[in-house]
Amino acid sequence: MNTFGRIFRVSMLGESHGECVGALIDGVPAGIPISPDSLLPDLARRKSGAKGTTTRKEADVPRIMSGVFKGKTTGAPILMLIDNKDIDSGKYEALKNTPRPGHADMAVWQKFSGFADYRGGGHFSGRLTAALVCAGSVARRMLAESGVKVEAAVVEIGGAAGDKAIGEALDAAIQAGDSLGGIVECRASGVPAGLGEPFFDSAESLIAHAAFSIPAIKGIEFGAGFAGARMRGSECNDAILDESGRTATNNAGGINGGITNGNELVFRVAVKPTASIAKEGKTVDLETGKSVPITVSGRHDACVALRVPVVLEAVAAIVLADLMIIEQRIPRVEKAAVKKDKAG
Amino acid sequence: MNTFGRIFRVSMLGESHGECVGALIDGVPAGIPISPDSLLPDLARRKSGAKGTTTRKEADVPRIMSGVFKGKTTGAPILMLIDNKDIDSGKYEALKNTPRPGHADMAVWQKFSGFADYRGGGHFSGRLTAALVCAGSVARRMLAESGVKVEAAVVEIGGAAGDKAIGEALDAAIQAGDSLGGIVECRASGVPAGLGEPFFDSAESLIAHAAFSIPAIKGIEFGAGFAGARMRGSECNDAILDESGRTATNNAGGINGGITNGNELVFRVAVKPTASIAKEGKTVDLETGKSVPITVSGRHDACVALRVPVVLEAVAAIVLADLMIIEQRIPRVEKAAVKKDKAG
Amino acid sequence: MNTFGRIFRVSMLGESHGECVGALIDGVPAGIPISPDSLLPDLARRKSGAKGTTTRKEADVPRIMSGVFKGKTTGAPILMLIDNKDIDSGKYEALKNTPRPGHADMAVWQKFSGFADYRGGGHFSGRLTAALVCAGSVARRMLAESGVKVEAAVVEIGGAAGDKAIGEALDAAIQAGDSLGGIVECRASGVPAGLGEPFFDSAESLIAHAAFSIPAIKGIEFGAGFAGARMRGSECNDAILDESGRTATNNAGGINGGITNGNELVFRVAVKPTASIAKEGKTVDLETGKSVPITVSGRHDACVALRVPVVLEAVAAIVLADLMIIEQRIPRVEKAAVKKDKAG
């Protein structure tokens, strides 16, 4: 379903080539200063333009339709919309009956009996992550007040690490009309111990749940992750140093038993290579039932992983903000705002 | 929170050294034959006894306290309890003030200000997975009627694959008073296309959410997963072969855009090495605040991954059963049962 | 929280004097024809203009921002917005520090420490029911296919029944600068037996939950309701006439044990008199702490109950549509649409 969270709740909407994409967020404390401008820095980081990203250019200036009054959140639901303007749906009509390999097209066609908006992936497009980023900015602002900071970065593209190697890998893939995947790492500092709700809402469960909503994510690991599965216990256990729970190593990635332990939160996601490629693939024609070749000539990222970091930060911030509210570490009305207003 | 699912819902309870562990399941169709006996085969697979598993021996005969009448489910909530009998809590009193490295002890102590049941990990013990397995058996029974089958197996222990190599790795670790992690793979066949609910309840999101509730899981990947992040698009895209959506390869692991595509569902989890080891580690004494050495001499699995397969099947079955009900592919009253009852 | 429902889910947003009010609805089956025009008849019934209703005039033409493609629902979330245009916020600035008796002003001021949008009741305004009516229209369309029909009507205004008596009561109240309450009855025909989910989601629980979200509702009763509390069992029990469950009387209002019994669904709500009146009341000045007189001179309904019927139908339809989906009596893709599309 399109809603995530328990108190701080995000509901998603929109299509790649429809009117807009957007997020409706509920449970935001009252008194937080939010404006369209305050959302722009995160949105800018998500934008395309760099090598390996699509040529679709959207202004991406969000409109805040509700829940903010006199520049501050009111406690009512906040609707944030981002219009779709640079739409070029022409080529999608041709692809209507030939589901693109690696895309959701075929599964979606089966689920919704052909009624889904197929233009640019419709509701299943990476375009929706622009709205996620807006919701993430609000969550991040809520966390900042409590000293929690979330940062993600690309650590690997097409198996290559380091700017130079990554640049070369991208060049080679682009030239081949092909695409690359990558690995993105996210770290959150200042996370207090005690976040996560047993049995099912472990910190890992919630972060993974939200992260797999990002298109193209196919794996996630916390701390040592898959490498930890090859360690011995004596190597993997993190020695506890003091009463605060600080550990000598961080193979747990900041989470034990599903509960944050006060150390840095660390996790990585695997981003598959962009499915849309100029190289010929193979699919079926849904009208004739025959096998046909397919090349996808639209405007696409050669490597969508490059744009994932700020989106990954967004989902991590969304999860942490909700857990912080549940744990009563973020109050329901921003205290700083109340004080300031009273002083002023 | 302790409940998972939308229509078919599982709520967990219990502690390692308390009265019992259990699961309360709601939304089970009426008319399904369920008895304590029908749960035993799955529970037997979870049991210890083999090399690398704990010497704690529990009869693990579940009691069904509600929701079943004349041998069939009634549509009302089903409470399944498994008593704890082979309890040896003595040593835990000594560990009360020295949180075990790699365990939830320290995080839980901080979250609940010392009120949690610390004996054997309390509510955070792997013991609760016995109840998960019971719920999984019911889910599995629901799926069977629709031709969906879920099977998991250990693919790697301590970096070793194959029975001989794994056996040697276990021997070495046990002799060293140490423990090993492992990787477990789960496959589901017969899964129809169309399961998964955008935006947030992608099939991957829900499976990952449930899987990270299993203690010791630190990573999950679908299809090609992390290896896919190192592929090119032309290699990773699965060619679509026919109108049913069958693909030539299965790098997607049976899920595109969060929706099952009708191919086999495939995912793997990383299980960290058992945290309880005889080798000396380091922790803090919560009473004195001083750093102290710690060895954990209780009865433990040298490799908990060995007992994960049936638990992983359980969570996969729980997720799939709920998605099948939501997609109206499992009816709310078992049709076969109705027919049989009418005939009889 | 701002979301209601389990599969068919409605999320609300907006303020009386903000940009817009709206509803984001999820879980709508794919293939249902929906257009802004299709929502107008219900919206028209909610409109003001008749005696006893406000002079605020809104065009109330909804915009569908997502989830509909080529005139039909896609299965993705549907955002419906109604712009606020006839806004006259001037007088609310004056009322900012003097919470209006009978309104949410004071409670909201305390809950959100003064950050809420106070203009025209903000998020707590009856204006939001326009969006509820849109969601209700979609629900009603879903139900129509299954033969379920929901109709509500005013049965009493200010204690008077019948058009003439009601007209006179309204005239008298308007002349006195006062307002009236009323009682509205809702009936749903064609409701199948078996809707309602024990223990907590009884049909009555869900309808009451949704109905009390409508501003000014202060009571609800099903079937004989409060009058039934004064009957004897022999009088109140509805004799069962045949295997379909048809009963001779309908004191149960179509619900037994929280489950619909196949008879007509009947319930009534108590609508309190409009709180905004020209007659002088008493409140406190939040800046000075002093008691002050207050008259509310804005544009208001003299009797909000007159506009409640279509809103009550909306919430009833929303609840029934969700229960019908859960009971698998409304499919997830509209069958008629699929057939028609295949034929065409």
Place this chain on the structure above:
Amino acid sequence: MNTFGRIFRVSMLGESHGECVGALIDGVPAGIPISPDSLLPDLARRKSGAKGTTTRKEADVPRIMSGVFKGKTTGAPILMLIDNKDIDSGKYEALKNTPRPGHADMAVWQKFSGFADYRGGGHFSGRLTAALVCAGSVARRMLAESGVKVEAAVVEIGGAAGDKAIGEALDAAIQAGDSLGGIVECRASGVPAGLGEPFFDSAESLIAHAAFSIPAIKGIEFGAGFAGARMRGSECNDAILDESGRTATNNAGGINGGITNGNELVFRVAVKPTASIAKEGKTVDLETGKSVPITVSGRHDACVALRVPVVLEAVAAIVLADLMIIEQRIPRVEKAAVKKDKAG
């Protein structure tokens, strides 16, 4: 579904003539002293024995199966079971095919195709309210720490008020082999302003939702309720007396716009007459399809309303406890307990 609440969550289970009834409660703060004994006073108030109540006698000593350690809550889910011992199911076998008028039998038979446990109403029996009362006791204990107190009382039986008139009405009904309904009023003092979550989780919505889960409840009204629908605004509006929001009258019943306003919370429910009566009624034989007379000779309350007060308190306390946690007015670890433990 069988779960209610957002943070403090109650899940119900059990049948009238099965092993037990019970409640699984999650989200209870750690550190609260709870024991079976502490639940007895509330359970005693629910017990039968007085004039007009059933002769079924249950010891009703609850067992706490999880979530409590060393006499205090741990933060983990608490399972409370009450065994069924005084079971006399014989007569129900005879009633199996003749659904009792006024009962859930017929609706349940249709919903679950005959698989439901029909003995004594099964999962739809008033017997489950014993478990609700246990959960309510825990909620009440949580509220007490914050000065919130919930009390309910019978205000009317069979239309009669006052002990003498009620006694006479009961005698007459019992002699006639008939039953009576009644009206029960609940008041909560010490409720802070600001509880209730717009748009859908108004305080009234949640209380009504929970109250309609109690068998036999057919109406609810807050403050002036249905009488308020016959008032004018000038009469119904509660004058605000001071900055705390205290009002001169309380026609709002302590709730405005769905948010508590700091005044006493007041609501009333309509309880229908017990459906089981010795007087002859009319039903259908499900095997033959023929109309047949029916008398219900089991052990029943002549007036179930007499036993409702403590149950109504329980659901009110459950709702208020959850809203208090959401509003962060009840901490997640009991502060008094932490202090005392540190001192001790």
